[in-house]
Amino acid sequence: MQKNFKPHPNSFKNTFCIFNEVLPNEIEGLKKQFESKAGSTYYYTEAGMYRVSNHWGRFANSKWRLIAREPETESKTKIGFAAWSEFHPDNAEEKLYYIEADYDKNTVNYQHRNNPLYDKKAVLRTSFETTKRIKQIRNLQQLTSWAKYFDYEDIDDLRKQIITELIYTEKTLEEIKREI
Known part of the structure; x- marks a missing residue:
């Protein structure tokens, strides 16, 4: 029973x-x-x-x-x-979330800072900031039109470099693109 x-x-x-x-x-x-x-x-x-x-x-x-x-x-x-x-x-004010990308499966998701697997390297963000970054990463994963402005042999390497910066730094997408 x-x-x-x-x-x-x-x-x-x-x-x-x-x-x-x-x-x-x-x-x-x-x-x-x-x-x-x-x-x-x-x-x-x-x-x-x-x-x-x-x-x-x-x-x-x-x-x-x-x-x-x-x-x-x-x-x-x-x-x-x-x-x-x-x-x-969960709340809208605290920086509770970090982003994980699976480059092999071409996916991205967010995790909570209390996840025991969190390595403390990815930047913690609010829900809103996390959602915005994930949208940018998904666009990079699914589209190729953004890459035509770069003189780069391997688009996958370029994509991975930009996504990694979006996850592990506070730099904006525009800042990252300018630095490349």
């Missing part, structure tokens, strides 16, 4: 959290403890929270992201799990 666990008091309001996708057998036998108006269901355990949802990202006043399983499951509805310790505070 499953106990009725209550959610951690700081897990819902103004939080950042990364859930990892799990298979349906993980919630078998668990009692649904909450269902949102949008249709997401929640299961609380002593270790953490399971969320079943077809929408991830911004959640009310929080930022919850799902890391999908490999290979990715077919269903749009995903089940994610996060330990209570994975919920971190």
